[in-house]
Amino acid sequence: NGDDLPKVTQVMVPPPMLPKFDQVENGGPKVILVTFTVEEKKIEVAPNDSIWAFTYNGTVPGPMIVAHQGDFVELTLKNPATNTQMHNIDFHAATGAMGGGDVSLVNPGQEVTFRFRCTRAGVFVYHCAPGGLMVPIHVTAGMNGAIMVLPKDGLKDENGNPVTFDRAYYIAQQDFYFPKDKDGKTENFATVQQSIQALGESIKTLKPTNIVFNGKQGALLGPNALKAKVGEKVLFITSDANNDTRMHLIGGHADLYWPGGKFSNKPFTDFETWEVPGGSAAAVLYRFREPGTYALLDHNLIEAFAYGAVAQVKVEGK
Amino acid sequence: NGDDLPKVTQVMVPPPMLPKFDQVENGGPKVILVTFTVEEKKIEVAPNDSIWAFTYNGTVPGPMIVAHQGDFVELTLKNPATNTQMHNIDFHAATGAMGGGDVSLVNPGQEVTFRFRCTRAGVFVYHCAPGGLMVPIHVTAGMNGAIMVLPKDGLKDENGNPVTFDRAYYIAQQDFYFPKDKDGKTENFATVQQSIQALGESIKTLKPTNIVFNGKQGALLGPNALKAKVGEKVLFITSDANNDTRMHLIGGHADLYWPGGKFSNKPFTDFETWEVPGGSAAAVLYRFREPGTYALLDHNLIEAFAYGAVAQVKVEGK
Amino acid sequence: NGDDLPKVTQVMVPPPMLPKFDQVENGGPKVILVTFTVEEKKIEVAPNDSIWAFTYNGTVPGPMIVAHQGDFVELTLKNPATNTQMHNIDFHAATGAMGGGDVSLVNPGQEVTFRFRCTRAGVFVYHCAPGGLMVPIHVTAGMNGAIMVLPKDGLKDENGNPVTFDRAYYIAQQDFYFPKDKDGKTENFATVQQSIQALGESIKTLKPTNIVFNGKQGALLGPNALKAKVGEKVLFITSDANNDTRMHLIGGHADLYWPGGKFSNKPFTDFETWEVPGGSAAAVLYRFREPGTYALLDHNLIEAFAYGAVAQVKVEGK
Ligand SMILES: [Cu+2]
Ligand SMILES: [Cu+2]
Ligand SMILES: [Cu+2]
Ligand SMILES: [Cu+2]
Ligand SMILES: [Cu+2]
Ligand SMILES: [Cu+2]
Ligand code: NA
Ligand code: NA
Ligand code: NA
Ligand code: NA
Ligand code: NA
Ligand code: NA
Ligand SMILES: [Zn+2]
Ligand SMILES: [Zn+2]
Ligand SMILES: [Zn+2]
Ligand SMILES: [Zn+2]
Ligand SMILES: [Zn+2]
Ligand SMILES: [Zn+2]
Ligand SMILES: [Zn+2]
Ligand SMILES: [Zn+2]
Ligand SMILES: [Zn+2]
Numbered sequence: 001n002g003d004d005l006p007k008v009t010q011v012m013v014p015p016p017m018l019p020k021f022d023q024v025e026n027g028g029p030k031v032i033l034v035t036f037t038v039e040e041k042k043i044e045v046a047p048n049d050s051i052w053a054f055t056y057n058g059t060v061p062g063p064m065i066v067a068h069q070g071d072f073v074e075l076t077l078k079n080p081a082t083n084t085q086m087h088n089i090d091f092h093a094a095t096g097a098m099g100g101g102d103v104s105l106v107n108p109g110q111e112v113t114f115r116f117r118c119t120r121a122g123v124f125v126y127h128c129a130p131g132g133l134m135v136p137i138h139v140t141a142g143m144n145g146a147i148m149v150l151p152k153d154g155l156k157d158e159n160g161n162p163v164t165f166d167r168a169y170y171i172a173q174q175d176f177y178f179p180k181d182k183d184g185k186t187e188n189f190a191t192v193q194q195s196i197q198a199l200g201e202s203i204k205t206l207k208p209t210n211i212v213f214n215g216k217q218g219a220l221l222g223p224n225a226l227k228a229k230v231g232e233k234v235l236f237i238t239s240d241a242n243n244d245t246r247m248h249l250i251g252g253h254a255d256l257y258w259p260g261g262k263f264s265n266k267p268f269t270d271f272e273t274w275e276v277p278g279g280s281a282a283a284v285l286y287r288f289r290e291p292g293t294y295a296l297l298d299h300n301l302i303e304a305f306a307y308g309a310v311a312q313v314k315v316e317g318k
Numbered sequence: 319n320g321d322d323l324p325k326v327t328q329v330m331v332p333p334p335m336l337p338k339f340d341q342v343e344n345g346g347p348k349v350i351l352v353t354f355t356v357e358e359k360k361i362e363v364a365p366n367d368s369i370w371a372f373t374y375n376g377t378v379p380g381p382m383i384v385a386h387q388g389d390f391v392e393l394t395l396k397n398p399a400t401n402t403q404m405h406n407i408d409f410h411a412a413t414g415a416m417g418g419g420d421v422s423l424v425n426p427g428q429e430v431t432f433r434f435r436c437t438r439a440g441v442f443v444y445h446c447a448p449g450g451l452m453v454p455i456h457v458t459a460g461m462n463g464a465i466m467v468l469p470k471d472g473l474k475d476e477n478g479n480p481v482t483f484d485r486a487y488y489i490a491q492q493d494f495y496f497p498k499d500k501d502g503k504t505e506n507f508a509t510v511q512q513s514i515q516a517l518g519e520s521i522k523t524l525k526p527t528n529i530v531f532n533g534k535q536g537a538l539l540g541p542n543a544l545k546a547k548v549g550e551k552v553l554f555i556t557s558d559a560n561n562d563t564r565m566h567l568i569g570g571h572a573d574l575y576w577p578g579g580k581f582s583n584k585p586f587t588d589f590e591t592w593e594v595p596g597g598s599a600a601a602v603l604y605r606f607r608e609p610g611t612y613a614l615l616d617h618n619l620i621e622a623f624a625y626g627a628v629a630q631v632k633v634e635g636k
Numbered sequence: 637n638g639d640d641l642p643k644v645t646q647v648m649v650p651p652p653m654l655p656k657f658d659q660v661e662n663g664g665p666k667v668i669l670v671t672f673t674v675e676e677k678k679i680e681v682a683p684n685d686s687i688w689a690f691t692y693n694g695t696v697p698g699p700m701i702v703a704h705q706g707d708f709v710e711l712t713l714k715n716p717a718t719n720t721q722m723h724n725i726d727f728h729a730a731t732g733a734m735g736g737g738d739v740s741l742v743n744p745g746q747e748v749t750f751r752f753r754c755t756r757a758g759v760f761v762y763h764c765a766p767g768g769l770m771v772p773i774h775v776t777a778g779m780n781g782a783i784m785v786l787p788k789d790g791l792k793d794e795n796g797n798p799v800t801f802d803r804a805y806y807i808a809q810q811d812f813y814f815p816k817d818k819d820g821k822t823e824n825f826a827t828v829q830q831s832i833q834a835l836g837e838s839i840k841t842l843k844p845t846n847i848v849f850n851g852k853q854g855a856l857l858g859p860n861a862l863k864a865k866v867g868e869k870v871l872f873i874t875s876d877a878n879n880d881t882r883m884h885l886i887g888g889h890a891d892l893y894w895p896g897g898k899f900s901n902k903p904f905t906d907f908e909t910w911e912v913p914g915g916s917a918a919a920v921l922y923r924f925r926e927p928g929t930y931a932l933l934d935h936n937l938i939e940a941f942a943y944g945a946v947a948q949v950k951v952e953g954k
Contacts, residue, residue, distance in 0.1 A: 090568060092566070092571075092590040092591070093590075094569070095569065095570065095571070095607055095608060096569050096570075096607065096608025096609075096610055097569060097608065097610060098568050098569050098610070098611070098612070098613070099568055099569050101568070102610070120571060120588040121588070122588055122590075124590050125590065125591075129568070132623055133623050133624060135619050135622070135623050136619035136620040136622070136623050136624060139619050140619075140620070203620045203624060204620065204624050206525060206618075206620055206621070241619075242617070242618055242619050242620070243618060244562070244564065244593075244618075259586050259589075260572075260575075260586060260588070260589040260590065260591070260592070261590075262586070262587065262588040262589055262590075264476075264587045264588050265586050265587060265588070275593075277564035277591055277592075277593040277617070278564045278591075278617050278618045278619075279564055279566045279590070279591040279617025279618075279619070280564070280566075280589075280590055280591040280617070281590075
């Protein structure tokens with residue numbers, strides 16, 4: 001159960017950034033200590049369009065965790081007394097116990113610590129799953145993220161040769177279902193409880209009102225664009241905890257795209273567009289050959305340009 | 319055409335169970351005799367929410383057939399005189415003649431027998447396809463199922479080594495489009511003909527009213543949960559004859575997932591979620607490591623928890 | 637940049653046909669000269685149901701270009717003065733400069749010529765991308781197509797052996813979002829500008845009003861069915877520039893299906909249904925074993941039979 005392994009604290013950072021990590025394991029397996037604090041708070045998803053969001057550590061998506069195959073993750077989940085709802089966390093990387101959901105349900109004012117072993121290599125979604133209709137409500141209110149479990153000896157290309165990357169970014173597509181009044185205006189709820197009640201109806205449309213990357217229209221545009229340099233290999237980790245998406249990098253390609261986001265599989269090459277079925281994560285490596293501005297988007301172009309699922313990558317050099 | 323081969327009758331059983339079969343072929347190719355009787359009948363899909371369903375042998379989905387590559391399936395399709403509609407069957411496993419649809423159209427009071435050769439190994443959808451708008455109407459009224467064609471020497475893992483399984487379950491996701499009255503209540507039609515008329519309109523919404531596993535909300539929950547033991551390898555065969563889905567086993571993974579459900583391809587490993595594009599079937603093998611209750615669901619969590627596409631697997635042992 | 641290479645003009649033809657090309661490269665790399673003229677015009681998508689379409693060379697989809705890996709494509713894009721909108725072209729096969737979108741934006745009365753190198757082998761979507769909401773509006777008004785970049789030494793099967801085909805067809809699924817009046821009747825706009833204004837709203841439904849192959853309900857049915865002979869290997873190139881689809885050949889299979897439509901990947905075998913995520917293209921090879929009429933369709937059967945996404949293949953011989 002990992003009790004004999006060294007413990008290291010991993011400091012969480014807001015997406016699209018990743019915490020500090022080694023691409024190839026440095027030393028043997030470890031117990032990685034991570035703390036998530038649940039924040040229930042209003043966030044502005046589009047100009048003047050806000051929702052009561054449920055978040056891990058205050059961001060949509062929650063922070064990315066990075067481990068190596070064989071590591072344990074020891075997660076402390078804190079649900080402050082100022083919150084109103086029960087929350088938990090289900091890791092698709094974990095085995096048994098509902099991915100951890102069964103052992104992590106905490107009331108406001110409580111916290112829980114549990115541990116799971118990262119037995120499989122790949123990128124995996126995590127999300128809140130407090131049961132019944134609360135599952136889609138919490139997940140579509142923002143409460144999801146991803147973990148990357150790297151092989152001990154790092155990534156391999158399509159020929160089985162080691163491949164490294166110069167940067168990594170984590171981009172999550174989020175579908176929101178804002179409750180609307182009769183005039184089509186977003187309801188402005190005073191309390192979380194009212195919001196949840198209304199979301200129980202609005203999600204049933206199966207038609208998002210907002211589809212964005214990293215929690216907010218424009219979160220990764222203009223001054224907030226992702227950055228890279230010509231010649232750099234960038235690992236794009238893309239997830240969608242609920243809806244399907246089809247990611248495309250305008251002007252670029254997927255040099256390497258791991259099927260299902262799982263590193264035990266030989267990566268595909270040259271994809272123009274890679275799908276992310278709801279409830280999964282994908283990993284794509286691209287080496288930028290040309291300077292300029294690239295766009296990363298959901299290639300349902302309506303979802304990109306009318307709903308918000310578009311980011312930019314600014315690439316300098318020559 | 320198989321005339322010289324031994325004939326064996328395969329007794330159909332209701333899903334999620336499979337008929338008796340050998341994982342590795344026992345003797346040479348055979349003609350497998352199967353009988354399907356079409357039943358048009360009201361079924362309750364959710365509490366107090368019923369539809370005139372079209373079924374093969376009375377279940378949604380129809381029974382799973384199991385064959386080996388090189389076998390023939392000789393299907394007798396009976397359309398009792400008490401029925402009201404023409405029906406037929408299109409096997410995605412068959413070659414030519416519209417998958418058998420062209421040679422199997424039967425009026426009420428008729429029956430037809432035809433034979434096709436299972437030339438390819440994999441799991442394949444079958445469904446009614448009586449032409450035009452009747453195709454989606456019959457299929458979304460429940461008239462679909464799957465056949466599994468095993469390689470003669472059984473399944474192989476990602477390294478090409480033989481792999482066997484201890485149990486197999488067949489789970490089909492079904493999208494229903496219940497016609498509703500002005501108050502949003504399900505229409506209660508006295509006749510099949512009225513139901514079909516209304517379905518011709520309601521399917522055009524492209525928005526299901528019910529999305530369930532094995533024909534009924536809760537069909538595989540609680541006392542009806544799937545069962546397994548710790549250490550067992552379970553083959554999950556999942557199909558969706560019309561809509562797309564993304565299947566996830568909470569607490570588990572896909573140890574082996576055959577691309578497109580076709581066994582001639584090397585299986586992928588470690589998937590968290592496997593998609594099933596509408597009109598296809600998937601096969602996933604998982605060895606349970608931990609006891610407890612697992613959930614198998616469509617990881618559009620709204621479709622799982624607000625529409626009904628969720629099952630449970632109860633795993634005993636330690 | 638290709639200046640030293642021989643130039644050859646490729647004469648465009650309307651889909652489903654492909655221009656003349658060699659399956660294995662004949663001589664070294666070339667610059668392929670292609671001319672696209674943008675036509676804004678009303679097209680009838682279903683009986684008495686028309687839209688102001690945006691097209692490359694007058695067809696939906698635009699013409700297929702065929703190149704070999706290492707070739708350059710030199711595209712001249714003409715926007716006649718009789719048009720009303722700015723247009724450009726983004727090639728998913730190109731690298732940098734927004735796939736060419738950045739260097740090809742032309743006003744009515746202008747033309748532009750630019751060149752890109754086909755560095756990767758596969759089938760790739762191209763489309764108009766004039767910025768913002770105009771991107772989905774132009775693409776869902778028909779302005780998209782595909783290029784096939786063949787490996788220099790042609791296609792390879794799942795064992796790495798050369799494989800050739802006897803015919804190739806290009807089929808594009810198009811989702812239209814016809815603006816409707818209060819009675820559900822398609823709006824009949826006098827001007828392109830009015831149409832665009834209304835499309836800016838209607839696309840937001842994310843629910844197509846028409847889903848067709850090659851621009852028109854029935855474009856590939858009956859007398860317009862695709863043709864093949866028993867024993868022939870047919871390459872089906874299927875694309876969807878915006879929406880997801882799941883393609884199925886009733887009565888047939890995918891003998892070879894290249895993941896993501898990219899020829900550097902080993903093809904899968906035996907698929908019953910192959911998905912095409914929005915913004916991508918797929919290539920499937922099938923050798924017809926039996927004569928008769930086959931149907932190629934989107935296996936969301938509602939989209940096929942109630943919206944129009946169905947084609948036929950008439951196969952002669954015995
Ligand atoms: Cu929560
Ligand atoms: Cu999940
Ligand atoms: Cu039927
Ligand atoms: Cu079918
Ligand atoms: Cu345009
Ligand atoms: Cu594009
Ligand atoms: Na595991
Ligand atoms: Na969706
Ligand atoms: Na076949
Ligand atoms: Na769907
Ligand atoms: Na390229
Ligand atoms: Na769609
Ligand atoms: Zn580590
Ligand atoms: Zn899981
Ligand atoms: Zn592009
Ligand atoms: Zn998909
Ligand atoms: Zn057999
Ligand atoms: Zn889960
Ligand atoms: Zn896929
Ligand atoms: Zn060439
Ligand atoms: Zn079929």
